[in-house]
Amino acid sequence: xxxxxxxxxxxxxxxxxxxxxxxxxxxxxxxxxxxxxxxxxxxxxxxxxxxxxxxxxxxxxxxxxxxxxxxxxxxxxxxxxxxxxxxxxxxxxxxxxxxxxxxxxxxxxxxxxxxxxxxxxxxxxxxxxxxxxxxxxxxxxxxxxxxxxxxxxxxxxxxxxxxxxxxxxxxxxxxxxxxxxxxxxxxxxxxxxxxxxxxxxxxxxxxxxxxxxxxxxxxxxxxxxxxxxxxxxxxxxxxxxxxxxxxxxxxxxxxxxxxxxxxxxxxxxxxxxxxxxxxxxxxxxxxxxxxxxxxxxxxxxxxxxxxxxxxxxxxxxxxxxxxxxxxxxxxxxxxxxxxxxxx
Amino acid sequence: xxxxxxxxxxxxxxxxxxxxxxxxxxxxxxxxxxxxxxxxxxxxxxxxxxxxxxxxxxxxxxxxxxxxxxxxxxxxxxxxxxxxxxxxxxxxxxxxxxxxxxxxxxxxxxxxxxxxxxxxxxxxxxxxxxxxxxxxxxxxxxxxxxxxxxxxxxxxxxxxxxxxxxxxxxxxxxxxxxxxxxxxxxxxxxxxxxxxxxxxxxxxxxxxxxxxxxxxxxxxxxxxxxxxxxxxxxxxxxxxxxxxxxxxxxxxxxxxxxxxxxxxxxxxxxxxxxxxxxxxxxxxxxxxxxxxxxxxxxxxxxxxxxxxxxxxxxxxxxxxxxxxxxxxxxxxxxxxxxxxxxxxxxxxxxxxxxxxxxxxxxxxxxxxxxxxxxxxxxxxxxxxxxxxxxxxxxxxxxx
Amino acid sequence: xxxxxxxxxxxxxxxxxxxxxxxxxxxxxxxxxxxxxxxxxxxxxxxxxxxxxxxxxxxxxxxxxxxxxxxxxxxxxxxxxxxxxxxxxxxxxxxxxxxxxxxxxxxxxxxxxxxxxxxxxxxxxxxxxxxxxxxxxxxxxxxxxxxxxxxxxxxxxxxxxxxxxxxxxxxxxxxxxxxxxxxxxxxxxxxxxxxxxxxxxxxxxxxxxxxxxxxxxxxxxxxxxxxxxxxxxxxxxxxxxxxxxxxxxxxxx
Numbered sequence: 001x002x003x004x005x006x007x008x009x010x011x012x013x014x015x016x017x018x019x020x021x022x023x024x025x026x027x028x029x030x031x032x033x034x035x036x037x038x039x040x041x042x043x044x045x046x047x048x049x050x051x052x053x054x055x056x057x058x059x060x061x062x063x064x065x066x067x068x069x070x071x072x073x074x075x076x077x078x079x080x081x082x083x084x085x086x087x088x089x090x091x092x093x094x095x096x097x098x099x100x101x102x103x104x105x106x107x108x109x110x111x112x113x114x115x116x117x118x119x120x121x122x123x124x125x126x127x128x129x130x131x132x133x134x135x136x137x138x139x140x141x142x143x144x145x146x147x148x149x150x151x152x153x154x155x156x157x158x159x160x161x162x163x164x165x166x167x168x169x170x171x172x173x174x175x176x177x178x179x180x181x182x183x184x185x186x187x188x189x190x191x192x193x194x195x196x197x198x199x200x201x202x203x204x205x206x207x208x209x210x211x212x213x214x215x216x217x218x219x220x221x222x223x224x225x226x227x228x229x230x231x232x233x234x235x236x237x238x239x240x241x242x243x244x245x246x247x248x249x250x251x252x253x254x255x256x257x258x259x260x261x262x263x264x265x266x267x268x269x270x271x272x273x274x275x276x277x278x279x280x281x282x283x284x285x286x287x288x289x290x291x292x293x294x295x296x297x298x299x300x301x302x303x304x305x306x307x308x309x310x311x312x313x314x315x316x317x318x319x320x321x322x323x324x325x326x327x328x329x330x331x332x333x334x335x336x337x338x339x340x341x342x343x
Numbered sequence: 344x345x346x347x348x349x350x351x352x353x354x355x356x357x358x359x360x361x362x363x364x365x366x367x368x369x370x371x372x373x374x375x376x377x378x379x380x381x382x383x384x385x386x387x388x389x390x391x392x393x394x395x396x397x398x399x400x401x402x403x404x405x406x407x408x409x410x411x412x413x414x415x416x417x418x419x420x421x422x423x424x425x426x427x428x429x430x431x432x433x434x435x436x437x438x439x440x441x442x443x444x445x446x447x448x449x450x451x452x453x454x455x456x457x458x459x460x461x462x463x464x465x466x467x468x469x470x471x472x473x474x475x476x477x478x479x480x481x482x483x484x485x486x487x488x489x490x491x492x493x494x495x496x497x498x499x500x501x502x503x504x505x506x507x508x509x510x511x512x513x514x515x516x517x518x519x520x521x522x523x524x525x526x527x528x529x530x531x532x533x534x535x536x537x538x539x540x541x542x543x544x545x546x547x548x549x550x551x552x553x554x555x556x557x558x559x560x561x562x563x564x565x566x567x568x569x570x571x572x573x574x575x576x577x578x579x580x581x582x583x584x585x586x587x588x589x590x591x592x593x594x595x596x597x598x599x600x601x602x603x604x605x606x607x608x609x610x611x612x613x614x615x616x617x618x619x620x621x622x623x624x625x626x627x628x629x630x631x632x633x634x635x636x637x638x639x640x641x642x643x644x645x646x647x648x649x650x651x652x653x654x655x656x657x658x659x660x661x662x663x664x665x666x667x668x669x670x671x672x673x674x675x676x677x678x679x680x681x682x683x684x685x686x687x688x689x690x691x692x693x694x695x696x697x698x699x700x701x702x703x704x705x706x707x708x709x710x711x712x713x714x715x716x717x718x719x720x721x722x723x724x725x726x727x728x729x730x731x732x733x734x735x736x737x738x739x740x741x742x
Numbered sequence: 743x744x745x746x747x748x749x750x751x752x753x754x755x756x757x758x759x760x761x762x763x764x765x766x767x768x769x770x771x772x773x774x775x776x777x778x779x780x781x782x783x784x785x786x787x788x789x790x791x792x793x794x795x796x797x798x799x800x801x802x803x804x805x806x807x808x809x810x811x812x813x814x815x816x817x818x819x820x821x822x823x824x825x826x827x828x829x830x831x832x833x834x835x836x837x838x839x840x841x842x843x844x845x846x847x848x849x850x851x852x853x854x855x856x857x858x859x860x861x862x863x864x865x866x867x868x869x870x871x872x873x874x875x876x877x878x879x880x881x882x883x884x885x886x887x888x889x890x891x892x893x894x895x896x897x898x899x900x901x902x903x904x905x906x907x908x909x910x911x912x913x914x915x916x917x918x919x920x921x922x923x924x925x926x927x928x929x930x931x932x933x934x935x936x937x938x939x940x941x942x943x944x945x946x947x948x949x950x951x952x953x954x955x956x957x958x959x960x961x962x963x964x965x966x967x968x969x970x971x972x973x974x975x976x977x978x979x980x981x982x983x984x985x986x987x988x989x990x991x992x993x994x995x
Contacts, residue, residue: 035466125707131466132412136635137706139628143699151688151696271477271624278470313486320474320481327463327471566846569839576832583792583830584844584903585818 002173002182007300009172013189013258015296016196017043020251021273022280022288023203024244030220030283031237034123035131037138040270041145042111042245046252047261048149049110050103051158057083057096098163100257107249115245119238142266150263162188162257188257195254199247200289206243207285216240220283275323281336291334295319351560354642358556362549365389366539373536380661383654386529386542387613392650393548394609397555399633399645401602404562405595406631407640410575412469414627415456415476419449419600421483421622423607425490428497428617435507436517438526438547438612442605449604450597457596461589464578476624483619496618519612521547526613544613551609552646555602560642562598571595603630632702638712647713652698659694666690745770745943746791746911751800753786753967760786761797762967768911768960773937773944775954778964779988784947787964788915791945792824793817804911823904824913828920829896831903833889837880840888840899841871844907874906877939878932894925898932905936914946918953930956955979963987 083092173183207213280287370384423445529542637648
């Protein structure tokens, strides 16, 4: 029993990332009718926003610390972050340690602007082109974005730790009456999961309870009619694209402590997120979220040793197998609507 | 000639002459000169031109004619490589059995994947093929290690049985041959300041590429080719004409899978090892880029695209900051540094960035690819002199 | 016994009875029009005829064989060709290639890899296709891309593609919808010509009374999903029930 709960928990953090990326992907499908192969790159850019902020905050100068000596007995040169010098070691150091959560504030405007520029500068011209062209141009863009990041940050993963307050693990099992240490779950993963729930909730309530969201939902259902009502649907869709980019971006920011970001993480997540969208049903927001968590958990179960002993290698392919099975039996996915992306 | 129309026969003949003279044509700069680094006429690179040309020609039969965008074709290339290496390990270092097996295995593999993937079209088809390719890649890395040798990749070893070859007594690994002619052997010819290398491996690949092109021309011009273009144009009308669409798309898928298998087998024949990274989806993306860049749906486009990508990949990767500083040495120091800093990201390791930008530019501005671009430029130049005769030309189609 | 027999067909969409006990018999070698006001169930009936919709009850047979649940290409292989409301042609191919495709398509529907071997009777096939283009007066446009044709020419091409298969039944779904009067008249002439030249059964679903009365030999009037009257054109004109269906009860007096 405790093993099962542990696997479910383990699946949640990856599932959260899948769900957040897939949410943005399907939002873009549904509103703009565009297949965005660059969405994984947006996730990656978000992660590198965190890296950038960490670098900026910990910008340092070297001082000679007479109290410490190196092995030759000379005073040691230590690098001291400007922030600590200005704000004192407690506040300055604290800010540096909290750079990942702070990066959300930094990433949101960056991603909104990037999304806006992408949509107006590129995607807009591809609304009437075939899906194959959309895939190709966004695929090219994804390559460009990841190479730019590689140029500035190098090819190696860059560790970006979570604030020390979240460094430990939660002994989740004790809460449920299991033995201590039966179910250990890192604090940061708990934070990531809760955070993704908040974001998903925010996106849904934004679409559900604001006039803007209502127009967007109406536009997803029937773009032409909404256009005929004299509502400028294109402008709203542009903003929607920015929001989808921001969701992917902050999903990337918060993911950095779980996996050190590297330049090709976007591509790795993109393929799986597409599978998630297809399983959930193109254009279905609840479907994307449901499928994201479901596949994250299934993947985690498949990587249990007990399962792997029976079906070796199943953890590597389970998600693809599910996607193939779903596509063949329920072409619209778990919760897909009729007429979305059908030929 | 060979059952081709005059225009196509001429095209094939020109490609054949250019390909067979490639070792000379691709080495325009004298050996040892400053510009020699831009020469492409060495065997390793020319082989890649021909092999990736085959890969792209095959991909074009599927994508260019039917419009089905597969994102998993690298899987067939990888399967072809593994099959060929196994043949070299078990049977013989002669490349013929290896290449035949790689085409057959890739054909069977694509039959299975195509049969399932072609139940859906459009974006769903792309994602299904992507899923299958990623699955193959993951499996090759993990569970299938006994067959694929996992991360290390499948290699020859001295203990391999090689039942058809005579037992070897020397301690070195055998090399791939075609009835005794070693693939890696090359004849160097000095002609004035130039140096040309004629290698067996390149000529084997080149002849197979010409054969591949010939078959592609036959397919393009045949009733079967018309059917495939009809699939792209209007599937609804096709089924209301009494045609079941699936066998046609499946046939195109299997043919292009076999082309990929041939390319994979040849890669292994030139350098007998096979790794899983050949199956990764970025490798599938590469053949898509080659085809689109050259011109999807055209006969020459894929070959040009493959040559273009492989050439610039090779050249760009060699150019580092020092080379750039040399180029702009005529500029004042500060400006020199500035220029080099600005353009350096696009060279050396930055080749992928340049390729991505180039690819985007082609998709945005020139959806017909380089072949279409050349046509447009040709028309631009021809317009003026042809102006007087124009009425003539306009009535011609009406005859 | 007609070549196309519809018996007791019912189709419901939720609370809407789209087709209610439809009986229809199209006799061989006649032009049979199905007319009716908007929402009478014409399109639903057509979709049932081509196997796209499966009715809740009832049978549809063509030449004694049921068409229900068959795929479009199987229905075509039985000898039914269809002309769409907006012409469905191969826009990226030339006019000649458009006509060649149905010529290459075998009636048994089997797949042939005509890539390397010669097509049987190739010269005969090409001759047939060229003759067809002459019949619809498009021989001078055969090298044009079909997508660049005018709307009227697209319609002609689509008909040529259907006729070259020598179907036993030609289904026409509002063949003149959205056409200018001149184009409409041309289409009527074309259909008349076709009818005069060969033995063919046509079922036309049409809005335009001018077209219906110029062509049809028998007319079925559909209203609210049920056939109201079926008769020859002269007796449909001025039939009180038809006037009622089109103009409402007030016109009855």
